[in-house]
Amino acid sequence: MPKLASVLKRLVVGRPFRTDRLAHTLLPKRIALPVFASDAMSSVAYAPEEILLTLSVAGVSAYMYSPWIALVVVALMLAVVASYRQNVHAYPSGGGDYEVATVNHGPRWGLVVASALLVDYVLTVSVSISSAAANIGSVVPFVATHKVEFAVGAIVVLTAINLRGVRESGTVFAIPTYAFVLGIVAMVIWGATRVYLLGDDIRAESANFELLEEGDHLTGFALVFLVLRAFSSGSAALTGVEAISNGVPAFRKPKSKNAATTLLLMGVLAIIMFLGLIMLATVTQTKIAEDPAHQLVNAPAGYEQKTLVAQLANAVFSGFDPAVWYVIFFTGLILVLAANTAFNGFPVLGSILAQDRYLPRQLHTRGDRLAFSNGIVGLAAFAIVLVVAFDAEVTRLIQLYIVGVFVSFVLSQSGMIRHWNRLLRTEEDEAERTKMRRRQAINGFGLFMTSAVLVIVLITKFMHGAWIAIAAMAAIYLLMTAIRRHYDRVAEELREAEATSDVSTLPSRNHVIVLVSKLHLPTRRALAYARATRPDVLEAVTVNVDETDTRTLVAQWEQEDFSVPLKVIESPYREITKPVLEYVKRVRTANPRDVVTVYIPEYVVGRWWEQILHNQSALRLKGRLLFQPGVMVTSVPWQLASADRRKERLRARQEVSPLAMRRGLSEKKDRQ
Structure with a gap:
């Protein structure tokens, strides 16, 4: 779908111009007359x-x-x-x-x-x-x-x-x-x-x-x-x-x-x-x-x-x-x-x-x-x-x-x-x-x-x-x-915030939460990345929307013997977003000077219709977390096979593109 949209855009609009070509678009009088005076x-x-x-x-x-x-x-x-x-x-x-x-x-x-x-x-x-x-x-x-x-x-x-x-x-x-x-x-x-x-x-x-x-x-x-x-x-x-x-x-x-x-x-x-x-x-x-x-x-x-x-x-x-x-x-x-x-x-x-x-x-x-x-x-x-x-x-x-x-x-x-x-x-x-x-x-x-x-x-x-x-x-x-x-209100708010606070001051601690739905490769990557940042507090959080699935996840977690604790949040109405938000708010309230970083594993797909089948909960959650003060949201991507195939196709097109050929000839001449 993105490829089709790009092709259609090029057919309608044409190739993009560099900014320094703006002077070349200026009009002589014989062209300016029909451009600006055709209405009159x-x-x-x-x-x-x-x-x-x-x-x-x-x-x-x-x-x-x-x-x-x-x-x-x-x-x-x-x-x-x-x-x-x-x-x-x-x-x-x-x-x-x-x-x-x-x-x-x-x-x-x-x-x-x-x-x-x-x-x-x-x-x-x-x-x-x-x-x-x-x-x-x-x-x-x-x-x-x-x-x-x-x-x-x-x-x-x-x-x-x-x-x-x-x-x-x-x-x-x-x-x-x-x-x-x-x-x-x-x-x-x-x-x-x-x-x-x-x-x-x-x-x-x-x-x-x-x-x-x-x-x-x-x-x-x-x-x-x-x-x-x-x-x-x-x-x-x-x-x-x-x-x-x-x-x-x-x-x-x-x-x-x-x-x-x-x-x-x-x-x-x-x-x-x-x-x-x-x-x-x-x-x-x-x-x-x-x-x-x-x-x-x-x-x-x-x-x-x-x-x-x-x-x-x-x-x-x-x-x-x-x-x-x-x-x-x-x-x-x-x-x-x-x-x-x-x-x-x-x-x-x-x-x-x-x-x-x-x-x-x-x-x-x-x-x-x-x-x-x-x-x-x-x-x-x-x-x-x-x-x-x-x-x-x-x-x-x-x-x-x-x-x-x-x-x-x-x-x-x-x-x-x-x-x-x-x-x-x-x-x-x-x-x-x-x-x-x-x-x-x-x-x-x-x-x-x-x-x-x-x-x-x-x-x-x-x-x-x-x-x-x-x-x-x-x-x-x-x-x-x-x-x-x-716009004036936003500018004034930023000026007041700059005058009353020092943005260079580090928070007291970094409390990291890794959201877990299943114990699969995307979750493992998110945990590894969170560990690499060396946070002060690191915990995994899952929402109990299905009792059987939650018990299976907890058993696997204990069997793997992770050093990261897994916290289960109850959700009697089978929601995901609201329980996570309430938990993050409790963490912030308990330690107002801490910053809370939420890591969300996400799939990277290569086809537009696959996006509909994945990441919807993550998108809703990110949209709500953006409004929480003192909360940072980090997406941890996991490329699926369709994304890898799309990347290979893009790389193949770049290799045979005229620009790539010209670049290759230029490099060959430089070596000679």
């Missing part, structure tokens, strides 16, 4: 659609607001990208928003940002994969009817790819990301050419459908609320922008400059694609209904609503199916791979939080391929739970999505304003002060925009599911503070 760029595949979906409840006439909403989203994106370019220069260590908030607002606000980002990363995976299932399902009916299974499978595949390392996963993702950008940009350019230069009348398959207006949404406060809700949904296009600031350490030198350039390139591409899709949706009169069965009045029976990208591709490239398939395929693929942004951001943030003792220390450990493997697996597990719980429905998941993003945006921008204020108090060079004030103004505008959006999101989405994300953030915040209190 791919979100343009569903953000425009979410705007139209929200407006659809007011009928076709509400679509007139979509271009204006899109322009405000673009202004917001420009402000956020410009602001984060300041962040990556000021805080290049990889802490991102968490570090900015912690340094400038204090640890508590830093934890608020961290909890928001952790929730956001999980939702990034869930929303991206679910959107991919919807897009691919537009042309593959099987995926449409098995979205949850498709999403879970995609998350598992992504997890396996990321476990192989950041650089290797980035190389895998680069081609699909650039192919997606090329497809969307080509579709926008060709669509604009047909409409504005060639004068073609391009119409989507849903252009002739009528949208049923639900209620009075085009008057007064209802209209304002609807437009604000559509704007908050369209703001999903900004998700993933912060990932680059968290991933600065993964860039090649100069890290900050390369990260800032990647941010700018990501922003330009995302804006072009976002505005282009909104333009095409307007000119092709595409209809996207929140509830197609009821809202699309004159749609044919059994009509399956396609995604916005699928409808636009069919309209723009009508008559040329390869282009349609190309756009839909790479849109679905990039939405799957967009989750890779979270697979790079979540483990790094988890590692930083673990280093600060807010998360378990295992998250700070790098795996075989120098990636934070535990964080990657944890992210995948949480995302799968969400996908299953919400049936991989983008519209349901996206209501949870935006809150965490903008909480981190707001606290990050306000933290940067404090950062510049602190530097301005000590800076005397007027030219440098002017630069700082300009950067502060950029962050100030970003704070104004993101704060406004956060308020809008909370108002419009709270009852639609945003409260779940807020509750999750609160739970994670409380969990992280509890973990930190535990």
Whole structure:
């Protein structure tokens, strides 16, 4: 079983990397863009659609607001990208928003940002994969009817790819990301050419459908609320922008400059694609209904609503199916791979939080391929739970999505304003002060925009599911503070113990107990080993769970004439663990300054199923003895034949391994 597990691990993860190869995993800009910006760029595949979906409840006439909403989203994106370019220069260590908030607002606000980002990363995976299932399902009916299974499978595949390392996963993702950008940009350019230069009348398959207006949404406060809700949904296009600031350490030198350039390139591409899709949706009169069965009045029976990208591709490239398939395929693929942004951001943030003792220390450990493997697996597990719980429905998941993003945006921008204020108090060079004030103004505008959006999101989405994300953030915040209190309490306890006791002082005596079940070779070895340690007191102890067996053991013991006394402990309820524990406690109580050492004979087996048949009592006993103060537990192994055979097989493999052959050749050359 261990061999099979090792083989499977090598197939999935690959050969382990040496620690000194960490520098070779750093990313150039052309690879960093698909690794860290795929989420932000791919979100343009569903953000425009979410705007139209929200407006659809007011009928076709509400679509007139979509271009204006899109322009405000673009202004917001420009402000956020410009602001984060300041962040990556000021805080290049990889802490991102968490570090900015912690340094400038204090640890508590830093934890608020961290909890928001952790929730956001999980939702990034869930929303991206679910959107991919919807897009691919537009042309593959099987995926449409098995979205949850498709999403879970995609998350598992992504997890396996990321476990192989950041650089290797980035190389895998680069081609699909650039192919997606090329497809969307080509579709926008060709669509604009047909409409504005060639004068073609391009119409989507849903252009002739009528949208049923639900209620009075085009008057007064209802209209304002609807437009604000559509704007908050369209703001999903900004998700993933912060990932680059968290991933600065993964860039090649100069890290900050390369990260800032990647941010700018990501922003330009995302804006072009976002505005282009909104333009095409307007000119092709595409209809996207929140509830197609009821809202699309004159749609044919059994009509399956396609995604916005699928409808636009069919309209723009009508008559040329390869282009349609190309756009839909790479849109679905990039939405799957967009989750890779979270697979790079979540483990790094988890590692930083673990280093600060807010998360378990295992998250700070790098795996075989120098990636934070535990964080990657944890992210995948949480995302799968969400996908299953919400049936991989983008519209349901996206209501949870935006809150965490903008909480981190707001606290990050306000933290940067404090950062510049602190530097301005000590800076005397007027030219440098002017630069700082300009950067502060950029962050100030970003704070104004993101704060406004956060308020809008909370108002419009709270009852639609945003409260779940807020509750999750609160739970994670409380969990992280509890973990930190535990680590602080352990550290304080060790400091107090070190101050009040001298660990170098030897105990008065060593009282050794050898546990005996039968008088066989493992028991004899344990006795011999215990004697070799020259303890002050040595005794053998057996528990009477079967009267016949106990009498036989005592008779054999007396016949062998051991110099070690055998003590029989009665167990009227046929237990083993409890009587031994009580006896050890009595020994400790009688001589508090003594240390008690318990020797437990154990079998070493070579097959996994043999472990089930042996050592279960020993495992339970060891687990309980660990909690007894002043008690040491020593396992005395006895290798069975299956263990010896496994050892021989391992030795044979080592002898014929390439490493062993190279070592042998090297030694031969040295002798020559």
